Amino acid sequence: MATFLIDLSSDDMARRLPDALSVYVDAMHYPRGTEEQRASMWLEHTRRHGWKAVAAVETADDSPSPPPDELQAAPLLGVAYGYCGAPDQWWQQQVVAGLQRVGADRSRIADLMTSYFELTELHIDPGAQGRGLGEALARRLLADRTENHVLLSTPETSGEANRAWRLYRRLGFTDVIRGYHFAGDPRPFAILGRALPL
Ligand SMILES: CC(C)(COP(=O)(O)OP(=O)(O)OC[C@H]1O[C@@H](n2cnc3c(N)ncnc32)[C@H](O)[C@@H]1OP(=O)(O)O)[C@@H](O)C(=O)NCCC(=O)NCCS
Incomplete structure (x- = not known):
């Protein structure tokens, strides 16, 4: 087995939505059924300006360069996406x-809100x-962005003692x-938040 990072188009995300939401619910320890509440929102997000999504997938064999159709069908280990922030967005x-x-x-x-990428979801x-997959996905998602900043929200946790906090601090947020x-x-x-480029 081997792990690869891929980009997801909006069609890919729609096709893989149940698996992507399953990763999200398991990673966040949300109750089963949360997927249904989030599905329409994740699809709506794919239509937002500047939307980009990336995924980590695991192939069945350890070929160093599997064909694109194999990667697009390989099971998801992680998913991340975001889009360009705008004043009409609730967030x-x-x-x-x-x-x-x-x-x-x-x-x-104005400085923060005029030009930012919202890192909306990141889950392994x-x-x-x-294993470093979360950092690799974040770096791939944020590469080549043209916004001035990246912003995100994450639940507070005592002493910032979880992987999400360690990752964001390590990345300079x-x-x-x-x-x-x-x-x-x-x-x-x-x-x-932090300034871009990363
Ligand atoms: C937060 C999250 C996305 C981070 O992804 P991850 O793949 O687990 O973690 P990272 O990419 O930061 O990997 C770093 C860890 O892998 C280890 N690692 C192993 N090989 C590595 C490599 N080649 N490069 C970097 N780190 C590596 C590091 O030692 C580090 O371990 P530590 O956190 O115990 O110190 C993931 O843990 C997750 O989905 N958490 C639950 C959901 C969540 O909180 N999402 C964010 C909500 S805002």
């Missing part, structure tokens, strides 16, 4: 409200975590807002 509206609440001035908000199947509550979610989140 941007939430982040702007959060920035205003913590007293960020207009120029800081639990059985494949801790710094705090934008801490302990933020998105509307309708009781969990505190951190908004993190």
